[in-house]
Amino acid sequence: MEAKLQELKRLLGEINDLNAAAAVLHWDQTTYMPTGGAAARARQIATLRRLAHEKLTHPAIGKLLDALHSYEECLSYDADEAGLIRIARRDYERAVRVPASFMEKFSNHTATIYEIWTKARPANDFAAVQPYLEKTLDLSRQLADFFPGYEHIIDPLIDFADEGMKASLLRPLLSELRRHLVPMIQTIIAQPVADDSCLQQQFPEAKQWAFGLEVIRRFGYDLERGRQDKSHHPFTTKFSLGDVRITTRVKEDDLSEALFSTMHEAGHALYEQGVRGDLEGTPLAHGVSSGLHESQSRLWENLIGRSRRFWLYFYPRLQEAFPHQLGSVPLDTFYRAVNKVKRSLIRTSADEVTYNLHVIIRFDIELALLEGRLMVRDLPEVWRERYQTDLGMMPSNDRDGVLQDVHWYSGLIGGEFQGYTLGNIMSAQLFETAVGAHPEILQEIEQGEFGTLHNWLKEKIYQHGCKFTPSELIVRAIGAPLSIEPYIRYLKSKYGELYRL
Numbered sequence: 001m002e003a004k005l006q007e008l009k010r011l012l013g014e015i016n017d018l019n020a021a022a023a024v025l026h027w028d029q030t031t032y033m034p035t036g037g038a039a040a041r042a043r044q045i046a047t048l049r050r051l052a053h054e055k056l057t058h059p060a061i062g063k064l065l066d067a068l069h070s071y072e073e074c075l076s077y078d079a080d081e082a083g084l085i086r087i088a089r090r091d092y093e094r095a096v097r098v099p100a101s102f103m104e105k106f107s108n109h110t111a112t113i114y115e116i117w118t119k120a121r122p123a124n125d126f127a128a129v130q131p132y133l134e135k136t137l138d139l140s141r142q143l144a145d146f147f148p149g150y151e152h153i154i155d156p157l158i159d160f161a162d163e164g165m166k167a168s169l170l171r172p173l174l175s176e177l178r179r180h181l182v183p184m185i186q187t188i189i190a191q192p193v194a195d196d197s198c199l200q201q202q203f204p205e206a207k208q209w210a211f212g213l214e215v216i217r218r219f220g221y222d223l224e225r226g227r228q229d230k231s232h233h234p235f236t237t238k239f240s241l242g243d244v245r246i247t248t249r250v251k252e253d254d255l256s257e258a259l260f261s262t263m264h265e266a267g268h269a270l271y272e273q274g275v276r277g278d279l280e281g282t283p284l285a286h287g288v289s290s291g292l293h294e295s296q297s298r299l300w301e302n303l304i305g306r307s308r309r310f311w312l313y314f315y316p317r318l319q320e321a322f323p324h325q326l327g328s329v330p331l332d333t334f335y336r337a338v339n340k341v342k343r344s345l346i347r348t349s350a351d352e353v354t355y356n357l358h359v360i361i362r363f364d365i366e367l368a369l370l371e372g373r374l375m376v377r378d379l380p381e382v383w384r385e386r387y388q389t390d391l392g393m394m395p396s397n398d399r400d401g402v403l404q405d406v407h408w409y410s411g412l413i414g415g416e417f418q419g420y421t422l423g424n425i426m427s428a429q430l431f432e433t434a435v436g437a438h439p440e441i442l443q444e445i446e447q448g449e450f451g452t453l454h455n456w457l458k459e460k461i462y463q464h465g466c467k468f469t470p471s472e473l474i475v476r477a478i479g480a481p482l483s484i485e486p487y488i489r490y491l492k493s494k495y496g497e498l499y500r501l
């Protein structure tokens with residue numbers, strides 16, 4: 001058995017190496033590659049991904065997994081080897097269910113629609129993408145149908161990113177959240193809008209860069225095992241446990257852009273850097289789900305980085321870096337500016353309170369599309385109606401409406417948006433539990449120290465990689481299942497102090 005397990009580990013290690021090599025090529029593509037390299041690079045990445053997929057679906061893996069079945073049953077569920085075999089089996093079974101011919105058709109289609117979308121969005125031309133989006137919907141349905149036995153057609157698509165989650169669990173969770181958020185937002189926006197002009201001055205890039213790095217170094221981001229570069233869209237990528245990189249974008253006329261995206265990506269990176277060293281090279285060595293990953297980016301960006309306690313320590317340092325811009329701006333003005341709530345049309349720039357409504361709108365639309373209740377051609381109109389109902393405003397064009405997010409135009413319809421809101425919910429639940437166990441975390445934040453919180457998260461979440469499912473991990477960390485109550489408490493307490501609620 002030992003020899004078979006070693007052979008499985010060796011094969012999985014090679015798959016991991018191929019995927020990591022593809023990730024390096026992708027990182028380079030979005031940071032430093034001259035545009036002339038685009039076509040060859042797309043091909044090189046596709047070749048590596050195809051080789052990895054061929055290795056994963058090779059009958060040798062299936063045979064090893066079969067041979068290890070009885071050995072697995074003798075191991076305790078918590079054992080690393082049991083986790084390794086379990087996750088390898090899940091990945092193998094998912095991969096072999098989808099025919100290679102479908103995968104090729106799907107990846108060709110996503111490359112095509114993405115190209116068309118990059119031109120259609122600035123041109124405000126939904127008609128140009130509509131037939132391609134119809135095909136995306138069709139392919140999304142076909143993909144789900146390779147996993148029969150689902151309750152709802154979106155469930156298999158959600159399961160890829162947030163294992164165990166499904167429409168029947170998300171629907172009540174999100175509608176309950178919406179029930180709290182809509183009146184809260186109406187009360188807030190009836191009050192005077194916060195003045196955030198202090199953030200829109202000239203802030204030289206080099207100083208913004210240095211300040212952001214200092215903050216995330218204090219969070220615990222290990223720069224010996226990571227680095228930060230610039231890219232058009234910020235992201236985190238992992239080549240190995242010793243090399244977890246982030247990117248950001250800097251706007252010299254908007255201080256909040258780089259600052260909060262740096263903290264956000266650092267949250268993702270802390271999770272990946274915190275995986276236990278002996279899981280390196282195995283399929284267990286990465287974060288478990290989109291929701292838990294977002295819970296970490298949002299915890300560090302919002303619950304820490306937009307908190308008053310955090311700025312008690314860091315604001316004087318920020319003023320020192322930008323004495324002309326912020327020297328005479330009081331802490332309270334700055335704090336209100338970085339927590340300004342307003343109605344908005346664009347998800348990615350939405351504040352903490354309104355953000356989830358953007359997600360809920362998309363999730364409901366995905367359900368309607370997949371169920372066949374909504375036609376792609378009616379999307380722009382339904383989008384405008386929902387924005388009017390939920391956020392009290394509607395876009396005057398599709399560029400700031402249904403064309404704004406890359407997701408539907410580069411992948412599936414269904415399975416991605418829920419992760420953002422799950423992340424927000426979990427971030428508050430985890431933070432509340434951590435502070436309950438270690439009340440000193442709050443004082444430490446005021447001193448620019450994050451060790452106790454970081455260690456708690458490492459112990460409860462990060463170290464395990466994806467050995468446990470998201471819901472197992474939450475129950476183990478918190479002692480209770482997922483709940484929106486802590487998140488509602490957090491929003492009411494924070495925004496109740498900023499606004500009259």
Ligand code: ZN
Nearest residue numbers: 264268294297
């Ligand atoms: Zn994120």
